[in-house]
Amino acid sequence: MSGELSSGGDVNNLGAGETGGLVPVVAYARTSDDFRQRDGHGVRYQLRIIERTAHQYGCTVVAAYVDNGRSASKVGAARLGFDLLLADLGHGYTDSGHRIAGVVCVADDRLYRRAEDLARFFAALTSWPGRIYVDPQGVRDPYSQEGLLQAVRSLDVAVTETRVRSRRVSDWHWARAAEGVPHSGPRPFGWQEDRLTLHPEEAKLVEQAISDRIAGKAVRAIAADWCDLGVTGTRGGRPNAQTVTQIITAPRVCGYRANRGELLLIPETGQPVHGQWEPIVMPDQWHSVCATFSPGSLYLHRGSGAPRLTGQKRPAPRHLATGFLRCGARRHDGAMCLGALCAQKGRSKTSPYVYSCRSCGRCSISGPLADEALERLVFSEVRGVAKPPQLLRDRWRSGEMGLEEKRKVVASVVTRCIVRPGVKGSASWDHSRVEPLLERPGQAGWSHAEPTGP
Incomplete structure (x- = not known):
C-alpha cells in the first residue's frame, strides 16, 4: 500500500490504473487517540486489514481517508478525513478520477458513533446506485432494510460502549480525587514532575503572585512580569492573564482537591478533601485571592465539565470566520x-x-x-x-x-x-x-x- 499517511483527512490514492475487473472501493481508518507513540501506527494497521479484506471480497482500494487521534463520539469534534470521504461519495469520484463503488472499513464504529454521522454516511453512500459496504464480516447491501438495521444495531452497541466507558472513566477520576491523588495530565505549574513536591522557582512565583493580587495588583501586570522573567508554562506557552488567573485560583495551591469543577468534601465532616501534595499557600490566602475575581474567571468555574456560574449566555461571535x-x-x-x-x-x-x-x-x-x-x-x-x-x-x-x-x-x-x-x-x-x-x-x-x- 503506497502513499504517506497523515492525520486530518489527507487522501492517499492507492490505485493509479485500471481496477482489473475488481470493485473500486475507498477505505476509511480512524483511531481515537495517538498520544503515546504519535506515529499513526493504529491507522496503518487498520489499512493493512482493510487491504486484505478488500482483496478477500473482490475489491480494490483506490483511495484511503484517515483520521488519526480523532474522536467520533464527541459533539463538534473535527474529522476532516470523514468529511472528505462524504464529499467524494457525493461526487461519485475521488480527486484522482477513480469511480467509487463502495466503502471498506474494519468496523462500523470507526465510521460513526453518533446517529447524526450514521445518517450522513448512509446518505452519501447511497447517493449513487449499486454501491456496497465491506468489512471483515462480509459484503453488505446499504440499500436494503437489513443493511440499514445492521448499521443501526452497530450504532446502538457503539453508543452503549461509549456511555459505559465514559461512566467508568468518570468514576475512576472521582475515586482518585477522593483519595487526594493529584490530577493526571500535564504537570501543574508550581510542582515538579511527581506532582507532589513543590518546584522551588515556580512555587515562589505563584506565592508572590497571590500576595500581589490580594494587594491589588492587576493580573495582566503579573503575567507581564512573568514574561519579562522568561517564565513559560509546563507545556511551553507564554503566561497571559487567563493562565495566571487559573493558576493562582486553582484549589491545589492551598492543598484542596477538586473534581469536575467542584471542591470535594468529606461526607462526615463537610470539610474539603486535602490532596497528597505540598500546598503553596494557606486556605485563607486562596479564599482571599479568589474573592478578587468575578465568578466567571475562577478556576472552579472554567474548563471541561465545570459549571459556569456567571448567569450569562456565551457571547455571539463578532467576526464572520469564527468557528470555521x-x-x-x-x-x-x-x-x-x-x-x-x-x-x-x-x-x-x-x-x-x-x-x-x-x-x-x-x-x-x-x-x-x-x-x-x-x-x-x-x-x-x-x-x-x-x-x-x-x-x-x-x-x-x-x-x-x-x-x-x-x-x-x-x-x-x-x-x-x-x-x-x-x-x-x-x-x-x-x-x-x-x-x-x-x-x-x-x-x-x-x-x-x-x-x-x-
Whole structure:
C-alpha cells in the first residue's frame, strides 16, 4: 500500500490504473487517540486489514481517508478525513478520477458513533446506485432494510460502549480525587514532575503572585512580569492573564482537591478533601485571592465539565470566520494540528483583529483577510458548490444582511476551512491560504440554475 499517511483527512490514492475487473472501493481508518507513540501506527494497521479484506471480497482500494487521534463520539469534534470521504461519495469520484463503488472499513464504529454521522454516511453512500459496504464480516447491501438495521444495531452497541466507558472513566477520576491523588495530565505549574513536591522557582512565583493580587495588583501586570522573567508554562506557552488567573485560583495551591469543577468534601465532616501534595499557600490566602475575581474567571468555574456560574449566555461571535477555521500547521510528528483558530486583537490598522491557533501557536492570519477569503469562497466558482441565489448575494453586498445571517450562509456552503501558515515577511494578502472543505453539491437546497459568477 503506497502513499504517506497523515492525520486530518489527507487522501492517499492507492490505485493509479485500471481496477482489473475488481470493485473500486475507498477505505476509511480512524483511531481515537495517538498520544503515546504519535506515529499513526493504529491507522496503518487498520489499512493493512482493510487491504486484505478488500482483496478477500473482490475489491480494490483506490483511495484511503484517515483520521488519526480523532474522536467520533464527541459533539463538534473535527474529522476532516470523514468529511472528505462524504464529499467524494457525493461526487461519485475521488480527486484522482477513480469511480467509487463502495466503502471498506474494519468496523462500523470507526465510521460513526453518533446517529447524526450514521445518517450522513448512509446518505452519501447511497447517493449513487449499486454501491456496497465491506468489512471483515462480509459484503453488505446499504440499500436494503437489513443493511440499514445492521448499521443501526452497530450504532446502538457503539453508543452503549461509549456511555459505559465514559461512566467508568468518570468514576475512576472521582475515586482518585477522593483519595487526594493529584490530577493526571500535564504537570501543574508550581510542582515538579511527581506532582507532589513543590518546584522551588515556580512555587515562589505563584506565592508572590497571590500576595500581589490580594494587594491589588492587576493580573495582566503579573503575567507581564512573568514574561519579562522568561517564565513559560509546563507545556511551553507564554503566561497571559487567563493562565495566571487559573493558576493562582486553582484549589491545589492551598492543598484542596477538586473534581469536575467542584471542591470535594468529606461526607462526615463537610470539610474539603486535602490532596497528597505540598500546598503553596494557606486556605485563607486562596479564599482571599479568589474573592478578587468575578465568578466567571475562577478556576472552579472554567474548563471541561465545570459549571459556569456567571448567569450569562456565551457571547455571539463578532467576526464572520469564527468557528470555521482550522490550523493547517504541521506538528513535530508531521500530523496537521487542526486546532481551532480564535479571534483576538491585532496590532495594525489593516488587521485590527487576527485569527490565531491556541493549540500550537504556529498559525495566524489577518482577520479581515480571512473574512474576505471566506466571502470569496461563498460567491466564487468552486468545484462542488451550488451557488447562493442572486437575492442572497445582493442582500449580502448591499449591507442589509447581518452577521448572524451571513454566518448561516457560509455554514451552508463550507463545513470547515484549513488555514495554511503564512510566509514570514510577506506583505501581500494571499487568499489561497484559506482552503475549504465543502458540503455535497446541492445540500443547501440552492438551485444550480442560478448564476455562478462572483
